[in-house]
Amino acid sequence: MKEKALQVLLVEDNAGDARLLREMFSKERPDSFELTHLLRMSEAEIHLAKGEVDIVLLDMGLPDGHGLDTVRRAHAVAPGVPMIVLTGLDDEALAAEAMKEGAQDYLIKGQIENRALPRALRHAIERHRMQTETDLIRTHAMQFKDEFLSHVSHELRSPLTAVRQFVTILLDSLAGELNLEQREYLEIVLRNVNQLRSMINDLFEVTGVQAGKLSIELQCTSVSDAIAYTVSTLQGTAKVKGITLSSDIECRLPSVCADPTRVRQILLILVDNAIKFTPANGAVNVQARVLEENPNLLVLEVSDSGCGISPDMTERIFERLFQASDPALAGRKGLGLGLYICKELVTRQGGQICAKSAPGRGAVFSVTLPVFSLPNLIGPAFRKERRAEGPITLVVTEIRSRTGWLSNEVRTEQSHGVRDILQRCLYSDVDVLLPKMGSAGASELFFIVAITDGIGGKAITKRIREQLDDCEHFQQAGLTLSTSYRSLEAIKRNASESMETFLEKVANKIQELMNEEISSRMVRNEQ
Amino acid sequence: MSNKKILIVDDDPDVRHGMHVRLKANHYDTFFAADALTSMTEARKHEPDLIILDLGLPAGDGFVVMERLKAFASLAVIPVIVVSARDVRANRERALKAGAKAFLQKPVDDAELLAVIRQALGEPAQREEPEVYDLGSI
Numbered sequence: 001m002k003e004k005a006l007q008v009l010l011v012e013d014n015a016g017d018a019r020l021l022r023e024m025f026s027k028e029r030p031d032s033f034e035l036t037h038l039l040r041m042s043e044a045e046i047h048l049a050k051g052e053v054d055i056v057l058l059d060m061g062l063p064d065g066h067g068l069d070t071v072r073r074a075h076a077v078a079p080g081v082p083m084i085v086l087t088g089l090d091d092e093a094l095a096a097e098a099m100k101e102g103a104q105d106y107l108i109k110g111q112i113e114n115r116a117l118p119r120a121l122r123h124a125i126e127r128h129r130m131q132t133e134t135d136l137i138r139t140h141a142m143q144f145k146d147e148f149l150s151h152v153s154h155e156l157r158s159p160l161t162a163v164r165q166f167v168t169i170l171l172d173s174l175a176g177e178l179n180l181e182q183r184e185y186l187e188i189v190l191r192n193v194n195q196l197r198s199m200i201n202d203l204f205e206v207t208g209v210q211a212g213k214l215s216i217e218l219q220c221t222s223v224s225d226a227i228a229y230t231v232s233t234l235q236g237t238a239k240v241k242g243i244t245l246s247s248d249i250e251c252r253l254p255s256v257c258a259d260p261t262r263v264r265q266i267l268l269i270l271v272d273n274a275i276k277f278t279p280a281n282g283a284v285n286v287q288a289r290v291l292e293e294n295p296n297l298l299v300l301e302v303s304d305s306g307c308g309i310s311p312d313m314t315e316r317i318f319e320r321l322f323q324a325s326d327p328a329l330a331g332r333k334g335l336g337l338g339l340y341i342c343k344e345l346v347t348r349q350g351g352q353i354c355a356k357s358a359p360g361r362g363a364v365f366s367v368t369l370p371v372f373s374l375p376n377l378i379g380p381a382f383r384k385e386r387r388a389e390g391p392i393t394l395v396v397t398e399i400r401s402r403t404g405w406l407s408n409e410v411r412t413e414q415s416h417g418v419r420d421i422l423q424r425c426l427y428s429d430v431d432v433l434l435p436k437m438g439s440a441g442a443s444e445l446f447f448i449v450a451i452t453d454g455i456g457g458k459a460i461t462k463r464i465r466e467q468l469d470d471c472e473h474f475q476q477a478g479l480t481l482s483t484s485y486r487s488l489e490a491i492k493r494n495a496s497e498s499m500e501t502f503l504e505k506v507a508n509k510i511q512e513l514m515n516e517e518i519s520s521r522m523v524r525n526e527q
Numbered sequence: 528m529s530n531k532k533i534l535i536v537d538d539d540p541d542v543r544h545g546m547h548v549r550l551k552a553n554h555y556d557t558f559f560a561a562d563a564l565t566s567m568t569e570a571r572k573h574e575p576d577l578i579i580l581d582l583g584l585p586a587g588d589g590f591v592v593m594e595r596l597k598a599f600a601s602l603a604v605i606p607v608i609v610v611s612a613r614d615v616r617a618n619r620e621r622a623l624k625a626g627a628k629a630f631l632q633k634p635v636d637d638a639e640l641l642a643v644i645r646q647a648l649g650e651p652a653q654r655e656e657p658e659v660y661d662l663g664s665i
Contacts, residue, residue: 154583158542158633159541161612162542164635165542165545165549165635165637166548169549172552197634
């Protein structure tokens, strides 16, 4: 079978080098290679875009392109075409860099042996083909895994729905009164159903993590509330195992900038795990305090008196699908996803997680989260803007439901949408969209601090209204949206005053204004 | 005042049964359909006040049902609540765009379902929403 001639593009501005290379090809069968020779990167880009080239021989020093830049440009126009770079004797390090950028191979000018060039070309093409094939197989495998997970979780959820429905029907005495023992057993069933449900959700959460799609809504979050919720939720589980579950919270603990449901999720995973690995009569404790070394961080600690973790495992436990090697210790096995999800949630909220332990002496899991601070949020804008002492505008956007009730469902779903829109509407790079600072009854409020004059406020609100009006989606969900703004008089900074003190003062004023907005809506919504 | 009518569309008989018990206890009258076709005939026959709709159905999925409901003026106004085991990320947005009032993930929390039903029917919300022990939805 006669093969089609390989289309080789040579990009080389040095006439001598080009001639040498041509000569090497001339020794091959005339129908095996077809060489196109160009002198400029710009010409090469045009030629590559036509899509007829099988392989590129690229000089890294061209009149209109140099070094790695040439490789990137060629790769950008024709990502599917294998490339061999040509370098001088002293450029080997650069050539290695080029390989990282996607070049298949490099040849050093003046050191190319006779007949080595065609072989190098064929090998490069073959390697490239194999690599593409591997990539494709990997993509297919990932796709298959996602589809499979989606299918499995769907099929598991349906029967679980019926089980949960009837258990709660019985527990709510809709089918007659229960005696104490019956109630106790049904509560065990419900607990296990919920466990199953959370495992199925974990499966999904993990696909989300891998696709980078975890939804997180940062706001001013009380850690004490999250701890209280976790302790009361898992108190029953601890009691069944005879474990003392307690918490120590430093008084006057500051809030953190995090998603409250995600903080609860983190704590639930950690405390649930601690209970799992602690034998009867043991203790699990949750602590929270400001980090001594860095007052901008708050640390949450979950400690237990369980079997501990061997030192070489303290990092590995956060890996996906990691499971304790001795299942007898853990009682019932989980999916091995909890700590992995936990780590993702912590890092996505700007924190860190680590485990400290000695075998047989319990384990301590520490999570850090950034302390919520309005001065910190607005600080960068004030430091950047020269007219920082000019007037400030507070823009308020409110989502309300026509029925006077917003389900949690709608709250989280819509607020992500609104947030995206607001982000796009920011008037200048010093405007700050604040995390969720509060909601008022049946409405959700969003605040933007704009360090511009009143005209800026008018411009932003106009822009937001236009964008929101274009969103049929909100109307379909039965929501109304409104936007207003208030100007704050300029706050003077005394000559002797530090920037920190000044920011504190501004933040207090902004907070005051926001509280007014929230409470005025509370009154209106109650009427 | 007569009870509000709710059409439950789900291909799983146990799920239909469970919803029926819960809704009856909350003074709603229920009707049933197990596939896309029957859901249309039942909707036309009873003109319910609300439809609870599963997405995975025989003979056309829940999206097809929502599309067909829109073709009848008398049915287009009925609020639809989607209750599905399908992936939230891939389907919630789509369901809301198709006109659903809410998307609830199976296994559904009955308290949440009732609250959403009341909201969709424009009934006053219950004063106290029970705080449900719920590891799953967080």
